[in-house]
Amino acid sequence: MKINPTYKSLLSKSINSMLSAIEIYNKPNFLYREETFAILAVNAIELLFKAHLLKLHNYNIKELYFMESVKTKKGEVHKRKKTPKLNRSGNPMTIGIFDVINKLNSKCKVPPNFINNIEVLVELRDNSIHFYNDSFCQKEIQEIGFATIKNYIRIIKEWNIVDIDLSKYNLYLMPLAYIDSKTYSSGIITDETENYIEFLKSKIENTDNEDQEYDIAVSIDIKFNKSNSIGQIGVFYDPNGVPVNLKEEEISAKYPLTYREICKKSRIRYIDFKQDRKFNAIMADIKKDKSLSYVRLLYPNKPDKNKTYFYSTNVWKELDKHYKRKK
Structure with a gap:
């Protein structure tokens, strides 16, 4: 053509x-x-x-x-x-x-x-x-x-x-x-x-909070730590990699969304969204993905009780596959 x-x-x-x-x-x-x-x-x-x-x-x-x-x-x-x-x-x-x-x-x-x-x-x-x-x-x-x-x-x-x-x-x-x-x-x-x-x-x-895919500016934060280990200069996600411990504020920055916030924004973001079995099944899969979710335990010694999930903003990319976005 x-x-x-x-x-x-x-x-x-x-x-x-x-x-x-x-x-x-x-x-x-x-x-x-x-x-x-x-x-x-x-x-x-x-x-x-x-x-x-x-x-x-x-x-x-x-x-x-x-x-x-x-x-x-x-x-x-x-x-x-x-x-x-x-x-x-x-x-x-x-x-x-x-x-x-x-x-x-x-x-x-x-x-x-x-x-x-x-x-x-x-x-x-x-x-x-x-x-x-x-x-x-x-x-x-x-x-x-x-x-x-x-x-x-x-x-x-x-x-x-x-x-x-x-x-x-x-x-x-x-x-x-x-x-x-x-x-x-x-x-x-x-x-x-x-x-x-x-x-x-x-x-x-005046950032449009519903416009999750575009940014006015991307925050840059550089921290230098004295260390003899070259491996601590930078990290990336690898399911088979070495575990990295994050501080509380770093976890909040990486996983800022709660389940309730996702439901609320999904009603605004999608035409066909319903908080039904389909949605719960999708969220169940998302919870299994450590790059998309983080579980916080109230009692670390009792992992089956009182836990809360927090989610990455990348969760929208996954939900976009299942629901139709509003124009």
Whole structure:
């Protein structure tokens, strides 16, 4: 099947722009990394959205143009006829990222948390292009960057954009650089940086809790412990691996959901949800999966009495297989 050349070009440029953003950010000594990442990442998202909008409108290129009313011979504005507005070089002007989002929302809703993530990123990009950033909150920007890549990958899968083969790229690779936030808390932060942090906080405070799949920022917490064991530097889940003991607060962070909260949110999340035998059977299987659930015993010496289960947010991926999500 022949692919529309404009659509194909937009997707290709989008993925290459995101790869460039990650590659530049990962350079060990690049003084303009945050600003460059923001510029390229926003570009990647905008091109992806434009490609999808183009496809939804049967590849009608005018959907991407900034249209203006045609003037009649008398110099009056025509009521119906419109033509693409031209830029300084005489080429048609295309609409911006937020105009694209508004158009997409009439066809397929863009997740609100992703939009907030984009707004924070665009604010950084605009400051970089049109003026400059005097001092910077590197840790916060890195958290935004993690969320941006996660959201970008998620929307490609959700929209079923098969023309981008994610298996070819390691978009998850964004090494976590050690950034000492004390440098900024003890130094002089400009009013502009404080304003940006407040803007970021306002977006995070307005997080849509029902939108579990997308993030505005992904929290980064680095802890260094003195130890002679290299094995304690990092861990990953392996059913056959060595057991790892977690602190109470770490368990709460990894398994934040209760059974009651899952039932309550499921009624909002799914069209066909019922708290019946089917649901109980699914939850019984989830309880057996140590990566999805954690059991807390009131009396450790009596494991069959007074125990409570807590669940990971990954439980939604399992439930999504059995119930139909609301649009």
